[in-house]
Amino acid sequence: MPSSVSWGLLLLVGLCCLAPGSQVQDPQEAQSSDHGHEHEEHSTCHNVSSKVIDMAFTLYREPATWSRHSNILFSPVSIVMAFAKTSLPSKTDTHNQILESLKLNLRETPEAKIHECFQHLLQNFQKPSQQCQLTTGSSLFIHSSLKLVDQFVQDTKNLYHSAIVPVDFRTNQEAKKQINSHVQQKTRRTCPTYISPPPSLPPSLPPGKWNEEPNAERHIVENFHVNRKMTIKVPMIHCLGNFFLHRDKELSSWVLVQHYLGDTTFAILPDPGRMLQVEKKLTPKHFEDILRKSDLRPANLHFPKLSISGTIDLKPILRSLGITKVFSHEADLSGITEDAPLRLSQALHKAELTFDKEVTVATGDAKWEENTLFEAPTVQFNRPFLLIVRDEYTNFPLFGGKIVNPIEK
Numbered sequence: 356m357p358s359s360v361s362w363g364l365l366l367l368v369g370l371c372c373l374a375p376g377s378q379v380q381d382p383q384e385a386q387s388s389d390h391g392h393e394h395e396e397h398s399t400c401h402n403v404s405s406k407v408i409d410m411a412f413t414l415y416r417e418p419a420t421w422s423r424h425s426n427i428l429f430s431p432v433s434i435v436m437a438f439a440k441t442s443l444p445s446k447t448d449t450h451n452q453i454l455e456s457l458k459l460n461l462r463e464t465p466e467a468k469i470h471e472c473f474q475h476l477l478q479n480f481q482k483p484s485q486q487c488q489l490t491t492g493s494s495l496f497i498h499s500s501l502k503l504v505d506q507f508v509q510d511t512k513n514l515y516h517s518a519i520v521p522v523d524f525r526t527n528q529e530a531k532k533q534i535n536s537h538v539q540q541k542t543r544r545t546c547p548t549y550i551s552p553p554p555s556l557p558p559s560l561p562p563g564k565w566n567e568e569p570n571a572e573r574h575i576v577e578n579f580h581v582n583r584k585m586t587i588k589v590p591m592i593h594c595l596g597n598f599f600l601h602r603d604k605e606l607s608s609w610v611l612v613q614h615y616l617g618d619t620t621f622a623i624l625p626d627p628g629r630m631l632q633v634e635k636k637l638t639p640k641h642f643e644d645i646l647r648k649s650d651l652r653p654a655n656l657h658f659p660k661l662s663i664s665g666t667i668d669l670k671p672i673l674r675s676l677g678i679t680k681v682f683s684h685e686a687d688l689s690g691i692t693e694d695a696p697l698r699l700s701q702a703l704h705k706a707e708l709t710f711d712k713e714v715t716v717a718t719g720d721a722k723w724e725e726n727t728l729f730e731a732p733t734v735q736f737n738r739p740f741l742l743i744v745r746d747e748y749t750n751f752p753l754f755g756g757k758i759v760n761p762i763e764k
Contacts, residue, residue, distance in 0.1 A: 400472040404750040406458040407435050408639045411752040417672045419634060419757065424582060426763050428665030428706045428756035435459075436473045437493040438673070440515045441681065441699065443470070444507045444690025449680045456677040474514045476749055479617075494518045496534055501692045579659060580627075580738045581760050589761045590660045591737070598656060600734065601649035606633050606641065609734050611656070612649045617748060621645065622658075623741040630739055630757075642743070653731040659761040661708055669702040706754065 411431035418427055435457055442453040454461060459469055495511070497503070499521035511517045522533050579589040599612040607629045611622040621642060625633040670682060680686050686698040736758075744754040 400475065400749045400751075402464045403459065403469055403472045405639075406460065407432055408745075408750070408752055409458050410435055411755050412637070412639070413676065414672065415755050416634070417675065418667055424759060426663045426665060426757065426759050428663060428708055428754070429667055429704055430706050430754055431752040432473075432476070433493065434669065434704055436477075436515065437517075437702075438678070439469060439473060440493065440511060440517060441495075443510050443514075444504065444688050445681065446687040446689055449685070449687045452680050453678055456673070470510075470514050472749075476746070476751055477516050479746075479748075494520055494537060496520045496522045496530075496537075497691070497697075499523050501694045501697075503692050504690055507691050577657065577735075577737060579761060582739075587760065587762065591657050592660065594656045594658070595731070596653070596656070597651050598654050599649040600652055600654055600732075601645050603641070603645065603648075606636060608633055610645050610649065611658075611734070611736075612645060614747070617746060618753065619646075619745055619747050621741075621743040621745075622736065623743070624734065624736055624738070625740070627738060633741070637741075642745075655731055655733040657733070657735040657737060659736060659758075661758065661761050663758070663761065663763060664705065664707040665756060667704045669704050673702065706756075708754075 408431075414429065414431055414434060415427065418429075438453055438457055439459065442450050445453060454466070454469075461469075464472075493515070495517065497519060500523075503519065508519060511519060518537075520533070520537050522530050524530050573593050575591050575593055576588050577591045578586050580586050599614070601610045601612065602608075603610055603623075606623070607626045609624045611620075611624070613620045613622075623633065623637075674682060681688070681699045683698060684696070686696070688697040688699075691697055739757060739759045742754065742756050742758060743752065745752045
């Protein structure tokens with residue numbers, strides 16, 4: 356007879372970080388080796404990625420309304436993947452509510468294909484790029500006395516490469532100690548203290564192939580205008596070189612686009628006082644327009660060094676989106692264990708971003724620098740800006756956020 360006690364679970368999402376890679380591989384060679392299979396995977400994932408993009412905007416706008424003066428940093432795809440994984444053992448209403456609230460339409464894409472698409476993306480993360488590797492993870496903490504269903508353990512491991520961690524929740528202090536120890540172990544293994552991308556790299560992505568190397572670079576301390584009343588000193592990288600830049604009149608913003616090995620970063624710098632307008636107007640279509648219209652052009656670029664992190668309590672956000680049953684006594688998670696009723700007690704998401712580099716000066720043609728300095732626009736990321744990173748092949752949004760204070764811990 357089932358116990359009347361509802362055991363809680365803790366879901367920790369988004370241990371997203373950058374880690375050094377070791378294997379050198381030609382991306383064109385990798386693509387041509389299995390073109391047919393990749394084309395099939397791309398078609399399968401297209402609908403799923405478009406839904407995750409929609410969810411990314413929804414997730415962003417929720418915390419954005421809470422913290423106008425703080426950094427926002429999160430990984431949309433890791434959040435959606437974590438809850439898609441949670442839907443595996445859920446049944447009936449709990450199952451349907453999770454997938455529908457995540458905007459994953461089972462009429463367009465069968466559920467098995469959705470999980471396979473996320474599996475494919477995670478497998479790509481496991482392949483080392485030329486210089487480094489992007490990794491993501493989630494962990495499910497469950498009471499140590501419960502016996503898990505074999506199928507759930509197998510699916511979680513095979514499809515999502517996810518850890519299931521037994522924890523004794525009867526003692527709060529001991530549970531916290533176990534959870535913190537696990538997180539610290541995962542972080543030490545995959546995230547070095549400092550990441551050192553190449554010059555002028557907008558952080559959050561592994562270094563890859565640049566369209567043009569910057570011709571001159573120097574490191575300086577400049578003012579960063581957090582808001583109208585607060586100005587701080589931050590270390591900046593000042594680069595003179597060629598960049599994909601676009602002046603978006605509709606958004607009243609400069610947009611810096613950088614292409615790396617399989618990833619694209621959009622750094623959107625609204626004009627002073629225009630951030631709220633951009634947050635309200637920005638849609639997925641803007642990114643396609645930006646890619647089409649951005650030109651490679653010389654510019655004097657000022658971009659801050661960053662060392663920030665973002666922690667989000669997903670429970671209130673997801674409840675507002677309609678995911679309620681899994682957090683309540685109505686939850687049906689019998690696919691995890693039949694020992695006792697289960698519900699999700701907490702869902703936490705954490706993302707970290709560090710961009711740091713020793714001061715260097717790259718020499719270039721002095722005459723070229725003088726002419727270019729006179730003609731090229733100066734684009735200074737010295738006020739709050741948006742940062743969006745997406746996977747070029749699957750179109751999944753890997754990171755999203757707003758940089759309000761580059762040195763805020």
